[in-house]
Amino acid sequence: MALQTSLQALLGCNHANTHADFRAELPAIRVPALLVHGDNDVSCPIALTAERTAALLPDARLTVYAGAPHGLPFTHAARLGADILAFVRELG
Known part of the structure; x- marks a missing residue:
């Protein structure tokens, strides 16, 4: 997908993703979260992103797909949809 966008948009997105730091705000989130x-x-990398995020969210559940790459909506759509639906149903 990155190859289909403009260089300016790609650089802007990369800058936002690599410079934003929400670690101080995450402990204040008081709703269940599925990562x-x-x-x-x-x-x-999971050790630098999802694991650290889950540790900072008070009510987080981290689901790890073994062997799965980035882009789970494309590579694991059915499983991802089922996991999200199960999580939402547990809340209701």
Whole structure:
């Protein structure tokens, strides 16, 4: 997808993603959160992203897809949809 966008948009998105720091705000979030991450995501390594985020959110659940890359909506759409639906149903 990155190859289909303009260089300016790509650089702007990259800058926002690499410079934003919400660690101080995460502990204040008081709603259940589902984090889904592939453990073979080379662009956003799980140890640096999802695991740290889950540790900072008071009511977070981290679901890890073994061997899965970045882009789970494309590579694991059915499983991701089922996991999201199950999480929402548990809340209701």
